[in-house]
Amino acid sequence: MPSSRSYAFARAGIAYTILGLFVCSYFSRSTEWNAILAILAGGQFSAALYGTGVFGIAVICTLAVSAVFGRVFCSVLCPMGAAQELFFRIWRSGKARFVSPLKVRFLTPFLAGLAVAVLGEPLITMDPISNFGRGLSEIAAVLQGGAGWREFIELALPFFLVLTLAFFRGRRFCDWCPVGLTLGLLSSAAPFGMRISEGCVSCGLCEKKCPANCVNAREKTIMRDRCVLCFSCQAVCKGGFASYGKTWLAGFSGRREFLKASVARASAFFSCVLFLAGPSLSLFASRGGTLGVQREGNGGEGSGGHILPPGGGDIERYLSLCVGCQACVAACPVRIVKAKNSPHPELDYSGDFCQYNCTECGRVCPTRAIRRLSVEEKRRTRVALSSLTFEKCVVVTKDQACGACAEVCPTRSLRMVPYTELSVSGLTKPVFDEAYCIGCGACLAVCPAVPVAFSVDAVSQQTLTPGIRPTDGSEDVPPLPGLDEFPF
């Protein structure tokens, strides 16, 4: 028989390990962590819901487990939950108090409504993995010296608010979290859960230790829809009364309690519908429906400058699937995937360019907003289109050799041809053939001209190019000498 503490220890070990892996994979600049990040992010409930819909394997498993065993997901898999608990344990562990369900729940529909009204993206605004990812990737960006403060505040503020709240009050965000609400509703009638058995003397130790504020020591009840299965109450209970086990016959202590809980549940249900409607509507939209999601940068022509990561398809599809978890931002080896004006990352060519053989962003994307492209496909996927203003080229302005753009162009859309027929010094100029351009931004990144001779613009739809421009014999190179003897 394991001791009363062993459950709590085991669970904390798993939860904090997963949190640690998340943190490492978001902070590491090496692509080695991306395999782990792909698994971790892929297991997140909301990401799976967005990616595969209600009938995805991860979604069904999470729902089924919650319906039988309680909020196991919130207990061990959710990094936001573990992070909050860590902050709670710093100071308030042992000082918590039960918070009545009405007090907790009345905020939820309000917040959900606010999110819908103001941001139009209820799930992303409140989603745990999205907020966690945004917070972490913005911290990483600041530490690695590549973030603007405006983006930092816009994207990471909710993360810090949640942690601050956790520091003072415990896992309170979990009461408003769309994933927590959904799983909570299911687990409120689950056959297994935490309960307080006969003999309890209402000493209150468990209530003080509960990070979810769901243990009512006076009434000797545990609100199972809010319980995140941390086993703290079990670990701290001297008499072994708080424990995990069969709960299907457990009732409510009185009519009043039952009413309170019911109102709270109805409220939670309302919020869930709101939250779940988000991805569902979006899914319909991505399947050719008319319920397009109107967002910034999505009006009228093209994609409004939003260059999607390779595999993003078009902006409608991309925005309808992206939860803004920033896994792609963490995965990009050259850090060009960035969230700038919205939580949805785009390509930013100001520092580097999209690597020809790299498919890391698609590899980690848990919702397939960025499709998993084969390297072959990626090399031919046009994410944007470059254009050359020849008058700005250093060959023209300074009359000197360069060729930097043609050197880096992986598809050879750019090539160097003699500047003039009579070019004695072998001076060459760039010629651009847009049919092969994939918009990787390499030319833009290396162009030494001031102002730069290239501009790379978003395309409304990612398409496949023919590949590398074939050698057609028009190259200006002297004939090769015979290979049998040295030409000198």
Next chain:
Amino acid sequence: MVETINRREFLKKSAVLGIGAGVLFLPKGLRFALSQAEAEDYPDLVAVKGGRPEVMFDRAIKAVGGMGRFVKKGQSVLLKPNMSWDTAPENASNTSPALVANIVKHCLGAGAKRVVVMDHSIEYWENSKKSSGIEAAASEAGAVYAPAEKEGYYQKVSVGGERLNEAMVHESLLESDVLISVPVLKHHGGAGVSIAAKNLMGCVWNRMEYHSKGLQRCIADFLRARKPDLNVVDAYRVITRNGPRGGSPADVVAMGSLILSPDIVAADTAASMLLGRKQGEIEHIRLAAEAGLGRMDLSKLRIERVTLS
């Protein structure tokens, strides 16, 4: 135990010291003649064809007197290959890994304290170092792969060129006693060809300044700061057009050659001729020759041509 020295040994050592001191105080002209006499025992340039790159190198280095002529015991060596591209060796945009590994072995065999391999990669460095196969091959041979993806690894040095006054140079170049340039021969859209001199751009952080200040002139200018002690041009597989990244097998020609010379201008001139260029046609090579950084006129050099069977 007290170390003793007998009379015979004392005389021997004094004689050696005396001759050494004497050489130092010889008239300049005579000293020059002596050093020339030593150099004339070996060819100025060796061109080999008909073998694997590493085999051709064995033959070429033997012809110039072995690696011991360039690398002394306890010295540190910087080996600078092309490994800027995230492409496989067959693509010919990076130097052959087997050649790099073999040169590392020769350096260590000559008593080198440390052999460093580096390149300021153009494509993502971790991918380039893997795809090129050079990091694995060189490390196995005993070299150190020096990271070069951050500005912090570079230091500002004065070059004193016509256009390039100063450059941010990789620390391994400043720390090394011997520099060996191991380029792969290839066509280059801007510079015409990319060989040993162009290869040294990979030791520089602010590479793009070359392009804004004048690519050809800056490539030649950099040699004023540091000239390689040895140049080994890998012309086993050669990108003959649409260089330097390549990507189409149609542009790669199996030349199966290798050129070795302590003189960077001579090595680049000879290698450019393999691509059908005339002597003096490539501007940066000509500029380097005009600045007295090497000899371009191959007819005045002693060249050993070897065809392996």
